[in-house]
Amino acid sequence: MTMKIFQHWVAIVNGVVSGPVTAREHFARSINETIVxxxxxxxxxxxxxxxxxxxxxxxxxxKVLEDYIxxxxxxxxxxxxxxxxxxxxxxxxxLFYLSREVxxxxxxxxxxxxxxxxxxxxxxxxxxxxxPDIKFTSSQYIWCLCWKNEENGKSLVKGDYADMYSPVxxxxxxxxxxxxxxxxxxxxxxxxxxxxxxxxxxxxxxxTRRGAMNMIILALSKTEKSRKEGWEKESFVHxxxxxxxxxxCKDAVIQIAxxxxxxxxxxxxxxxxxxxxxxxxxxxxxxxxxxxxxxxxSLRIAKTTEVIANILMLSREGRELFLKHRGAxxxxxxxxxxxxxxKNQAAMTITQGAMTDPWCKAKFGEEKIMKxxxxxxxxxxxxxxxxxxxxxxxxxxxxxxxxxxxHANAQAQKAIQVSKNNQNLALxxxxxxxxxxxxxxxxxxxxxxxxxxxxxxxxxxxxDVAYGNEAIQNKLVxxxxxxxxxxxxxxxxxxxxxxxxxxxxxxxxARNNITAQNKIVEHNLSHMIIAKILQNATRDHVRxxxxxxxxxxxxxxxxxxxEIAEQLTNRYQQDGAVKKLYLTVKNTLKAARMRxxxxxxxxxx
Numbered sequence: 105m106t107m108k109i110f111q112h113w114v115a116i117v118n119g120v121v122s123g124p125v126t127a128r129e130h131f132a133r134s135i136n137e138t139i140v141x142x143x144x145x146x147x148x149x150x151x152x153x154x155x156x157x158x159x160x161x162x163x164x165x166x167k168v169l170e171d172y173i174x175x176x177x178x179x180x181x182x183x184x185x186x187x188x189x190x191x192x193x194x195x196x197x198x199l200f201y202l203s204r205e206v207x208x209x210x211x212x213x214x215x216x217x218x219x220x221x222x223x224x225x226x227x228x229x230x231x232x233x234x235x236p237d238i239k240f241t242s243s244q245y246i247w248c249l250c251w252k253n254e255e256n257g258k259s260l261v262k263g264d265y266a267d268m269y270s271p272v273x274x275x276x277x278x279x280x281x282x283x284x285x286x287x288x289x290x291x292x293x294x295x296x297x298x299x300x301x302x303x304x305x306x307x308x309x310x311x312t313r314r315g316a317m318n319m320i321i322l323a324l325s326k327t328e329k330s331r332k333e334g335w336e337k338e339s340f341v342h343x344x345x346x347x348x349x350x351x352x353c354k355d356a357v358i359q360i361a362x363x364x365x366x367x368x369x370x371x372x373x374x375x376x377x378x379x380x381x382x383x384x385x386x387x388x389x390x391x392x393x394x395x396x397x398x399x400x401x402s403l404r405i406a407k408t409t410e411v412i413a414n415i416l417m418l419s420r421e422g423r424e425l426f427l428k429h430r431g432a433x434x435x436x437x438x439x440x441x442x443x444x445x446x447k448n449q450a451a452m453t454i455t456q457g458a459m460t461d462p463w464c465k466a467k468f469g470e471e472k473i474m475k476x477x478x479x480x481x482x483x484x485x486x487x488x489x490x491x492x493x494x495x496x497x498x499x500x501x502x503x504x505x506x507x508x509x510x511h512a513n514a515q516a517q518k519a520i521q522v523s524k525n526n527q528n529l530a531l532x533x534x535x536x537x538x539x540x541x542x543x544x545x546x547x548x549x550x551x552x553x554x555x556x557x558x559x560x561x562x563x564x565x566x567x568d569v570a571y572g573n574e575a576i577q578n579k580l581v582x583x584x585x586x587x588x589x590x591x592x593x594x595x596x597x598x599x600x601x602x603x604x605x606x607x608x609x610x611x612x613x614a615r616n617n618i619t620a621q622n623k624i625v626e627h628n629l630s631h632m633i634i635a636k637i638l639q640n641a642t643r644d645h646v647r648x649x650x651x652x653x654x655x656x657x658x659x660x661x662x663x664x665x666x667e668i669a670e671q672l673t674n675r676y677q678q679d680g681a682v683k684k685l686y687l688t689v690k691n692t693l694k695a696a697r698m699r700x701x702x703x704x705x706x707x708x709x
Contacts, residue, residue: 110158117159120191121167125183128168132190139197152201161198162217165191169224185235188228192241195221199248222249226260226269236286239278243289246271247296254304257297261307272297272310279319284330287323288338294320295345302351302414311349317359320345325368328375336400339372343407350414361415361422370429373408376401377437384442396443406449409438413453416464423461432467439476444487451477451493458500462519469501469526471533477501478533481565492558495542495565498535501526502568520572527573536576539566539585543592559593563605571612581620586613587627594632600646603636607649614656621657621664630657630668 119131135155142148155161168191172184199218222245228234229242250257260271275297278290294316297307311317324342327335350356360366380401387395396402412431415422438450454473457464480494504523505516530536542562566585570576580586586609593606610629614621624630633650640646658665 113154113159117155117161117164121164125187129183129187129190132168132187132194136190136194136197139194148197149201149204152198155194156198156202162195162215162221165195166217166220166224169221169228173224173227181235185237189235189237189241192225192238192245196241196245196248199245200251203248203252222260223265226265226271229271229274230269236281236283240286240289243275243278243286243293246275246293247289250296251300254299254307257299257304257307261297261304261310272307272316273314276311276314276316276319279316279323284327284332284334284338287327288341291320291323291342291345295341295348298345298348298351300348302348302353305353308349308351308353308356312353312356312359317346317349317356318365320349321360321365321368324372328372336404340400340404340407343404343411347407347410347414350411352414352417354418357415357418357422360411361419361425363425366415366422366425367429369408369412370426370431373405373412373434376405376408377434380405380441392442399443402441402443402446405438406443406445409446409449409453413449413456416453416457417460420461423457423464426457427463427467432470432473435468436473436476439473439480444490447480448487448490448493451480451490451497454497455493455500458497459503462515462522465501465519465526466522469522469529471529474498474501474526474529475533478530478535481535482538488558492561495561498530499565499568502530502571504568504572524573527569527576530569531576531579535569536566536580540588543588559598560602560605563589563602563609567605567609567612570609572615574617577613577615577617577620580613581623586610586624586629590627590629590632594636600640600643603640603646604649607633607636607653610653611649611656614653616659618661621659621661625657625664625667630654630671634671
């Protein structure tokens, strides 16, 4: 940027804080529109950086808001409102673009001018007679302030200003307005308070306590019926607010898992699927990727399904109602979609339903659905998120109920049988045919927790498919999969979570299967496991799963048990705690198994 252009920007920014109100409004509008125009050219972030770091825009904006609150008169009210609106909106855009430069921005606590502006914005939002333009931009400011930092959201919900300005209640009140764009921005601000992924629990609880769920559903229904210009974007934002508020929040889920609210969501999903199918038919060859990049209908389908997935996770009544209204058919349709976003969300929804309900496990485990999930797992694609989420869905469908009383519980026994049926179906359809691929690029997945997602996901899927199923156990042991695991994971310096997943698979392969136990011990795997205990001396959860693996290797074979005890005694005499821990765990598990057998005998009498 040349000095002449920079001086021009200095004059514009200074023009916002001095001179007649009409001229100041013109300068504020010019800055805001320049950011929007340069978004197309990829330069908006650079302009926002200059405004904040070189021109001190937030300090200037603070003065504008203070002047408005002190000096605005009836004669200049409209010009003042527009000036303040453009100023707050520019602050919002700066927050939005600069927040993308760091993982966790701390604007609220890190900048005194931002803190002052936030107080003034909350004050304006709290004024009943504030113009709609200012309400709109104030909501936008809250959304941009909180969207990547839950600490900012917590400060607004539970901080010093919460009681003074009641931002949550003010935003909820805006959901009842007739102005559609204002409803959209209020819902967006609530979404921001909850966190982009719904990680801000205090905000979720506060929003739910004040009855926001029903208000958002009503606003969503009104938007879906109106079909006015921009309605799809507005609908998506309302759905985003619902998804963020209900993520792992049972109080919020209870409010929208009722028949009327859930049927509304199912109807939205059904209509969106029909609209998306009609749109697809009009797309020419080679145009699908460009269409999916800009299509809002596919985003609405994915976001609606995300809300339903949250309900399936936490509400039994919601699960029953969803299945009653042909929910499994919707998921089957979504898994066939051309959109990776839609397919990915369908896979995640199957996971959340199947993990918590045997009826969902049975319906979602139908062959036509399992076939599509297996195809996603085995495909060669750059859409790795879809591949991994499909593997987790198969894992959830095959996961068996565990616990001391499962043999005496008829419902648990039915759930176990459903899981076994799904295991056999997954094996028949080839879910494990390319299981090795989850281990192949070892260098690519070693290191951070994010990088090891592929191997953890693959290990989890194989573990759940093999657990308690002798035929699958023998197949994997014959293919020496346990040796591959030991070589790739136990001998490498992976994160503890990956080691735990690998040891969990070894437990699944060896459990109640003497043939598998003997083959695994033949390859000295128990030595590697003992070494892993010593390596993770301070990590109790790793040592515990190591001991469980050793126990599974020796539970049905006295000779193997004696060999492992000898290894512990002779090879690691200096660390008596290891042997003591192993023997403690072994005795505990043995006592639990005897208790299970006794309870099973009692139930038969």
